[in-house]
């Protein structure tokens with residue numbers, strides 16, 4: 307199977323890859339292009355990452371030509387969600403990112419904004435929102451003209467088997483928050499239970515959102531999230547990934563063969 311690219315609806319694209327290496331290569335190229343555009347237009351590139359397979363699929367950015375080509379000194383790195391554990395803990399998204407990306411490319415330490423792991427999860431969420439407010443105030447992070455929300459150049463997410471994204475899980479009240487930028491949960495169905503997460507408000511205010519789906523256990527979630535992309539449906543809190551519809555931005559799904567098993571690419575839902 308060659309790489310399949312579908313324009314599922316305006317500003318939403320679905321890319322399906324036969325091999326994981328192809329997915330990683332295309333993702334690296336896509337992130338590199340966004341970085342180049344943002345640095346040219348705004349002088350910096352703000353990216354928010356999540357956990358799961360994200361750092362692994364970004365691996366090609368640490369290799370030639372990107373390792374030397376990208377203007378890493380202009381990158382500002384934050385997390386769309388983080389587990390409330392110490393930064394040295396095996397489950398810390400920061401630790402995973404440090405080992406897989408930050409230690410391999412010349413991103414400035416002063417441009418890396420991790421969660422304060424000495425606070426309670428509730429305090430850490432408020433503290434992280436404050437950090438983001440300062441970056442918005444300084445215009446390091448752009449601002450949405452619609453709702454004054456932070457407008458990240460890229461939010462890079464991975465979908466969970468239930469359709470979760472960041473640490474927003476199906477039917478969780480956090481999905482319906484309309485004021486907060488960052489919130490916390492204490493009952494994540496996936497361990498560890500305490501996490502902080504961007505709200506849908508911030509995710510949907512980004513200039514670009516990427517959702518990565520790898521592995522057969524994501525097939526159902528991908529099908530549920532993308533099958534109605536071409537229709538105008540209201541928010542469906544039972545499938546958080548389906549709620550990702552950037553207001554002024556673009557969404558691209560990077561899906562591997564296994565995770566694409568339940569979608570019918572030839573259906574009327576997609577224009578090939």
Ligand SMILES: O=C(O)[C@H](O)[C@@H](O)[C@H](O)[C@H](O)COP(=O)(O)O
Pocket residue numbers: 356357358359360387388389399463464465466467470471472473496
């Ligand atoms: O820190 C986290 O747990 C995440 O940010 C979360 O969004 C995760 O990436 C997905 O739930 C998919 O994770 P898996 O691929 O490991 O199922």
